[in-house]
Each structure stands twice: as structure tokens, then as C-alpha cells.
Amino acid sequence: MAQFLFEADLHGLLKLDTPIPNAPPARWQRKAKESGPGPSPVGVSPMKPVNRSHSSSKTPSKTPGKSGSKIQSTPTKAGGDRYIPNRSTMQMEMANFLLTKENDPAEESPTKKEQQKAWAVNLNGFDVEEAKILRLSGKPQNAPEGYQNNLKVLYSQKMTPGSSRKNSRYIPSMPDRILDAPEIRNDYYLNLIDWSSQNFLAVALDNSVYLWNHASGEIIQLLQMEHPDVYISSVSWIKEGNYLAVGTSSAEVQLWDIQQQKRLRNMTSHCARVGTLSWNSYILSSGARTGHIHHHDVRVAEHHVATLAGHTQEVCGLKWSLDGRYLASGGNDNLVNVWPCTQGGGGDFAPVQTFTQHQGAVKAVAWCPWQMNVLATGGGTSDRHIRIWNVCSGTCLSTVDAHSQVCSILWSTNYKEFISGHGFAQNQLVLWKYPTMTKVAELQGHTARILNLTMSPDGTTVASAAADETLRLWRCFEMDPVKKKEKEKANSAKSSIIHQSIR
């Protein structure tokens, strides 16, 4: 931590717009002191315009020809046998206005109109009124019938602060709940929490995994590593919520059955710790410290069905897209790779995209749920940027500087927003509006850097795990009661079996 304080100090020193304490007065300050109507305090910063001179002049008035108060009278008193202009007292705008303004605004004469027209032609290259507009006949075949434009580009008008619609929803600034997470490993590269569709929050605390039932508040210890030196490095729920995949520091990928609290499989294929996991139906993908990603088909004995070698350092971010077509991976080598779900011609997996723009480790990787092929990535301490990509065209749609290490990004399913988790210095969560990339809210409370974020199955609550050994639940995506009713109606159609007790 000490290096950040040092950094902050350095920045303070290097910033030019704060006055240097105890410095000798600059020459311009001395001059101002001698010549100006009032004493100028030594602490006046060089950038701030010295206001005294403005009070004596009018705001630019439309009196042509008046070249009056352009430059303040030069100090003729002591010190100067040469004129040293005092930039800060000059009224540049006024001077410019007066210099460029015509003295006699002439009337619009016919010749003037001709002249202007000639200028227009010169500038445009042609007289717009006189051009001929042509169209190639034989319209090309339009898109096949039934083609729906699925580029759901959500648009919000150019946001000027005044005209923007007020963000009317209330986002509580305090977490709903704070849970204790003792012994949680403070390691940026691990992914220690995940929330299941059955409303169980899995938390890995060093060498154990606990399940917290959000509905009942019950806590169950699911497993503990036999070997004391081995720790859990990642957890990930299968979509249905009945199996939990666990990655360990001993390079194992384990599969646990929640109902029976039994380990079903122990899949070994990696040779270094498995820091990240992601499910795509029956395929479990794991990323390891070696930079390799393995695909495991959990239904068959020979589980290791593919290897993706695209990173040269630890894979810390791994996410399958919601439609299962792409796998996005981020590594400590600052790369983001987007992999297709099927192999290419040569039988090898090659990334369809590689993004090199991040200047730091990319752990935060998240797919947009309402817009196809849109991926958000966030960089570590040396980068601090959030980037939004279109993985088909490979272009970076937006970038925003979050000013802090980004550990996780989650898109909301209830609002057109996403949330990011950060570290030094504020350890905050930030809600961003998409696509305008404006901050909606900042949630503070953690006293040490946030390590992971995960979202509740109903999309209303975000859980954050931090190095301060707490888990905080933030109810930031609460639905409008009206909209909520609609959603509930839709959901009640499919009954959900909540595991009340697991024995």
C-alpha cells in the first residue's frame, strides 16, 4: 500500500496547478505586486487569471472600432526598462473580437449576395442549389423477407446535462447485507465467488467452500481441501445450479453435487493453478496459470476435449457468451482473446479476435445480455480502462477511464447498465449507463480492494467480495414495481425448486 501513498505524493508534486508551498515569488507575481492596484497574494497560482484587471473593463460590447482596454497599462515603475507583457491580464477574447470584427457592418447589397454566393461555391466546390442528383436505378435486392434487424442498438440522445432524463431510480448507498468472509485470499487473479440460479452464493475461503442460501440465510460448508497447503482458486456454478465446479491451486478441477454434498469428479489436466472457470452447457472451460484454457466435457470419462493456447501468462478472466458462440478470455499478458465454440479447419482453436489495447491484466470480462457480440473488458492497475468491443467487427466501441484497477464487470438484465468493481483508492462499485458510458452511481463501503462481483439470479442484487474479508450485497438493480409484476408473471410460469435443506 505504501507505494500508492508515495505515488499520490508524487502526483501532488507534479501537478502544476497547485501552488508550490514556500516557493520564492515568480517574476510575474513580483511585477503584479509592484504594478497592480492591489497586493497579489504570493499563493496565487500561475494558471488562474488575475481578476482585478477585468473589473475595470466592460464585457465586450458591440461598439465597433473601440480598441480601448485591450492591454493593461504596462508597469512603468521600478524594475522595467523593457516591457514584459502580463498574459494573464490581457483580455484575449476581447482583443480577438475587436480585431476581427468589421468596423462598418455593411448592408446586404445585391453585389454582396453575389459575392457570398461565389464564396459558397468556392468553399463547397459547387453551388448546392445547382447540382443534379442522380440515383442508380434497379434497386438492389433487399434483405430476405423475414429478416429482422437484430442490431438492437440502444440509443440515448446526446446527453447534455440539462436535457438528460433524470435518473429516477433510487439506488441505496448502503449494502443490503454484509457477510463475514474470513481468510478470503487477497489475490487479484482468483475468482472466489459465484451465485447460482437456485439462489446459493458460493464463497471460497482459502481451502473451504461455503454456500450461503440467500433466501433462508443458512450457511453450509460444502467442502474443505484435504491438503492444508492447497487452496481454492475458482468456483463456478453450472447453469442449473445443482453442480459446482471448483478449481484448485493444485491444478485440479473438481465437480461437486450440491444435493448430496459429494464430489462427483476430479478432473486433472492442468499443471498449474486454475484461476478461472466458465460453463457452456455441459462444457466446462478452465483457465490456468500457464495461460492455457482447457475445455472439459463433464459427461464423458475423457473429459479434456480441447486446449486453447492463446495466453502467455495466467488466465484470469473467462466467460462464455450467453448464446454459447464465443468464449472470451483475459490474461495477465494484457490480451483479450475471443474464441469460437468450434474448431477451425486445422483442428486447432484459434481466436477470432485478439485485443491488445489493454495495458494491464484483464480479469473483468462480461458479455452484454441485450446486444449480441458486445463484450466489456476491464484492465488492472496499469490500465484502469473499461472497454466495450464488438467481437464481430473487432472494433472497440467505447473506452472509459475508470481511474482504478477493474476487477470485475457485470451487465444488468434489468437496466441498460453495467457495474464495475474497483480497487485502490476508493474500493468502490461503479454503475455505468450503456451506451453513453456515464456514471449512474458509485457504491462505497469496502475498506480494501474489491476482488470479485457476482449477481443474484433475479438480477436485482450484486454481491462483492473484497480484501477487507467482507461480502457486501448491494441492491442496485431493483426493478420498478410495475415492471417487476410483469417479470414475476413471466417467471411464475416456470416453477423453481428451491433447495430448502441439503442433508
Add this chain to the structure above:
Amino acid sequence: QQQQLGREHQGITLRGSAELVAEFFSYGINSILYQRGIYPPETFTRVQKYGLTLLVTTDPELANYLNNVTEQMKEWLYKCIVQRLVVVISSIETSEVLERWQFDIECDKSAKDDNGPREKSQKAIQDEIRSVIRQITATVTFLPLLESACAFDLLIYTDKDLAVPEKWEESGPQFIANSEEVRLRSFTTTIHKVNTTVAYKKDSVP
């Protein structure tokens, strides 16, 4: 490739400039059609151009149509008689114009008389074109949703005295009634300068 190398050494000629600009239009229009979802994304393929990954159509009829336009543009650019190229996007059902991409062309007519090539590196021009294309791609972040099925039209503004060639017909400007305009970057080959703006229908409800 030989031709291109020659161009590099010799600078930009009028013909070379016309080709560069016509090529830009071809890729630019393809990008617009892809980005705005006028045609299904599966009908586009990725190619490398200007150091970027661009999408061009694989639909043969569409490709042919665009090719005709590009060839004609090349000729008119060479003769310096074309002033503007417009891509009009309108709703098929209501025929209402929803979006209008306007490429203004300024041609330095003195290039017709000089026979000497102009000094500007291909790379510099490519970089400028790349910036414009990137911007076109980025407009997806603020352009309004094109909800209904849309069709596109290509309009070319030429000198009044130009004889209308076969297959072409005269048309109106197809402006948008209540529009918001955004100006994108421009690029120049020193002979032709292209300015890009996109106008879209102002949504009454954002």
C-alpha cells in the same frame, strides 16, 4: 500491386486519387450496410483493409450493384464532376427516411491541368481513411435503433450539365424532416477531399 508501388513513388495522380476515393466509398458503404443492419450480418465477410478488419457483402447482387456505383464514381471523380455521395436509409414500410450519410467531395480542379503528381504518401491517406471508417463503426453507439426493416439508396450529386448515363435516373435529395446531424472526420488525397456527416431522425422519445 505494381500500380500501387508506382503510386507510392510517384505521389498522387488524379487517376490514383479517384481510385482511392472510390475504393473508400465502396468499403464505407459496405460498413454502413453492415453496422446499421440493413442486410443480415451473416451475408458479410471480413477483409483486411487500411489496417482494419472491415466487412464487405458476399451477396452477389448487392456486390454487383455497389460495383457499378464504384466504377461510375471513379470516372466522375476523375473528371471532377461529382460533388456528393449520399447513402439514404429509409423504412421499407413507410418510405420515411431515417438516416442519411453524406459524403461531400471537394475536387481540386487544377489537378486536371497539372500532369505532375502531388506529394502525399499512401500511408498518410490510409491513416486518415482508417480514422473515418473507425468513426463510422463507432456511430453505432449513438445512432437510433432502426427497428423496422430498412432499405438503402445511393444518391450522387453531379454537375448540372452532366448527361445522365444509362441506368441512372434523376432523383430528389431525400432529406430527413427533423434531423440531428453529426460531423465525422474528413480525409484528403490533396486532389480530392471527402467530408462525412451522418444525419438521423430525431427521436421524440429517447
